[in-house]
Amino acid sequence: MKVAEKTGKTVEEAIEACLAELNVKKEHVTIEVLEEPGKKGLFGLFGSKLAKVKVSFEDDPGNLACEFLSNLTKSMAVDANFEVFRREEHVLINITGSDLGILIGRRGDTLEAIQYITNLAVSKRLADRTRIILDVEGYRKRREDTLIKLAKRLAEKVKRTGNKIVLEPMTPQERRIIHTALQNEWKISTFSEGEEPHRRVVISLKRNASNKDVS
Amino acid sequence: MKEVVEVIAKALVDNPNQVIVAQNATEKTVHLQLTVAPEDMGKVIGKQGKIANAIRTIVKAAAVKDGRRVIVDIEQ
Numbered sequence: 001m002k003v004a005e006k007t008g009k010t011v012e013e014a015i016e017a018c019l020a021e022l023n024v025k026k027e028h029v030t031i032e033v034l035e036e037p038g039k040k041g042l043f044g045l046f047g048s049k050l051a052k053v054k055v056s057f058e059d060d061p062g063n064l065a066c067e068f069l070s071n072l073t074k075s076m077a078v079d080a081n082f083e084v085f086r087r088e089e090h091v092l093i094n095i096t097g098s099d100l101g102i103l104i105g106r107r108g109d110t111l112e113a114i115q116y117i118t119n120l121a122v123s124k125r126l127a128d129r130t131r132i133i134l135d136v137e138g139y140r141k142r143r144e145d146t147l148i149k150l151a152k153r154l155a156e157k158v159k160r161t162g163n164k165i166v167l168e169p170m171t172p173q174e175r176r177i178i179h180t181a182l183q184n185e186w187k188i189s190t191f192s193e194g195e196e197p198h199r200r201v202v203i204s205l206k207r208n209a210s211n212k213d214v215s
Numbered sequence: 216m217k218e219v220v221e222v223i224a225k226a227l228v229d230n231p232n233q234v235i236v237a238q239n240a241t242e243k244t245v246h247l248q249l250t251v252a253p254e255d256m257g258k259v260i261g262k263q264g265k266i267a268n269a270i271r272t273i274v275k276a277a278a279v280k281d282g283r284r285v286i287v288d289i290e291q
Contacts, residue, residue: 068222068226071222071226072219072222072223072273075218075219075221075222075277076219076273076276076277077277077280102276102277102279102280103276105272105276109272110272110273110275110276112269112272113268113269113270113272113273114269114273116265116266116269117223117226117227117266117269117270117273120226120227120266121223121226121227124226124227
């Protein structure tokens, strides 16, 4: 929790001063008016009384992330809104709006980059490390469905032909989706090979003692 | 595009007031030069340039509508 107390000729002016000091937006703060302005001071000698307000900002990961993301999307000339879901282990932020394709990029490249930078920006300002996961218009869910279908289809092909298939490079989360989708296929084994960021999943027929370093 | 680099860099460094982005644009390319305080260099570059590359990816996305090529350089 961060707090600022400022005075100003009007309540609005005092609030603005607090927001500037805290570097946050009005939507995310609690405002408390301590003193109303306008009344004359003692015998009118000391001029009119200034407004005094107290502004507090709950600097939780969700708020900080939204703050950063709204600055970022504005600079990219993208009109976006943010829905925050606070889960036990992470904070999920779903970005909604129109024309958000540029926030996703080719195979989610841009979304990954924005998520990475957002996590850095938030953890810089907070001691605890809460993971922030970004999604754009349900993109991740759709991508997951696509990957599961792909995995099942390729597993069938491996069973049919007996040849292994090497997938294209994916992020750790995406590789995990493939491994998980095929873990109950008893004829199939999956493992990853190569170094980040070119690590790829390999789908092959299970053999007696082949490579099994799954990650 | 200049603003994109500024917003990101300022959110990552310890000295946001020392973040400077110079823009040099021609017909086909936009050249952005990011300067930060010496002790903040690591915070905008990252291990093996991971942060720098993420910044480039985001700036490129922002430049899609514009159509020009964008180059982001980081200088001390």
